[in-house]
Amino acid sequence: MTLFFLSSGLFLGWSLGTNAAANVFGSAVGSKMISFKKAIAVFSVFVILGAVFQGGGASSTLDKLGAVDAIAGAFTVALAAALSVFIMTKNKVPVSTSQAVVGAIIGWNIFSGNPTDYNSLTKIASTWVISPILGAVFAILLYLLVKFIINRSKIHLIRLDSYLRVGLLIAGAFGSFSLGANNIANVMGVFVTAAAPEKSIDLGLFALSGTQQLFLIGGIAVAIGAVTYSKKVMQTVGNNILELSSESALVVVLAHSLVLFVFSSQALQSFLISIGLPPIPLVPVSSSQAIVGAILGVGLLKQAREIKFNVIGGIAAGWIITPIIAGLISFFSLFFMSNVFNLEVAKSGSADKNIDPHTNTSVTHSADSTTSANDAYNYLDSIQE
């Protein structure tokens, strides 16, 4: 049964794989610098490694936003996020899995009566602004550095091409690892409280904790998404906003990877604390936002007039619409799951509360799920009124 409930998370992982693989390797594959097969092989291996060995950091922030404590609730939240990603992708709107998950969790919070941790929400929402800006800043600095090196070293064009290919593969591997580390929280984060196995698996050299086992499954789903459905996205996403040269493609992939890395590296966080600097919050960020920011950074630096601002406008609209749609789908699906299938979508103690829509404060109700459903009815009525 647990496996069945995990299926929505796996679906979300699959959706993430189709989009995110295109973010990491789209420009390289689109410009024919790296073959699709090679890109996917590297992506699959490193996204799983990142998820398993560094996926813990960002997931704890998501957990604070809303600890979905019943497996049916986690199933519904992940399904809502996956459905909104799927709907948006079908309508050719670039979508952020992170935003979909955040929207879906808030939907669960509202339905179950759990208060939303505004501190975590602010932390996450601020990264939606910071990550594209950071992507652009990284891209500008890296572009200047790469151009300086190329101009100084006077490498033969053919040799430069081979170096760029190797560079793109390494940057892509780093990007995939960072993506796995950062975005696995989106895919499996909601299941950590409700469905993580208690027993660790000892593999000799290292042991996989329950959460890591969950992340391994999620990572595999992401890899399958990349293998099965990302080819078309990759071939179109590469030069969608701006036609990229091979050097720019390397810069964009590196900048994107760095953004994901800084928001998921526990080691970097510990290092910053150790030298007395404020730590960077470990938050799942959108790889789409990071890549768009990086491409814009390169475009602005080159004063490229061919930046397609209408495409960017569409992407930005998607960033606003996604969490709203996910939140709505999540709320109504939870209502449906709770009343039609009589499934426990939130543990008692949390489900016995609901948010008063007028005061936005937690209101305590009786504990059983029927009452919770009645509260939801009342809430819907109040919205209609």
Place this chain on the structure above:
Amino acid sequence: MAFFSTTKKLILDIDEFFNTIDKGSLVFKEGVSNYLQGNKSRFTENLVAIDELEGKADSIRRKVENELYTHSLIPQYRGDILRLMEKCDDTLDIMKQNLYQFDVEIPHIPKKLHDDILKLTEISVSAIDALIPAAKAFFRDPLAAKDRIHRVYFFEKEADKLANNIKRKVFHEYTELQLSEKTHLRYFTLHIENVSDAAEDVANILLILAIKRIV
């Protein structure tokens, strides 16, 4: 590692290609000189040499083309570079055709015009001489390539001027020549001048390529 050895071979092949064009231009200059001096055997050697060089350049170009597409190398510049090589190959082809026309049509060139024809050949070949280092530089330093291209344009203009002077002399001053001889000389002047025109065509492609890489 195999990937890097392919890269190394390809770089050598491209350099070899441009060297072949360069050698071809020297053979052409020598061939015209030998024809004017009536040195038949040396001229025939030049014909054989330029023929071989043209074949060699063709074969290297096809090899490079094959390697670039087989290994999907430099996807952004592949088409432009192959066009550049094709156009360079055309200059060698024009020089070869010129020497063959000397061999087949045996134009009568008055002695007093020898210096002018030699000078025209030299200037036309100078356009090629200026082009080759620019083309080679493009692969490593596009800025340097852009800076060198102006020499090609300069020699092309000089060749134009000299060719016009020769034609004017032939039609205005050499009254002893028959119209058929004058027309024949006009064509040979034009053939030699075409070498620098072909170099200019390559320079145009190179300039755009260099700008594309610099931006």
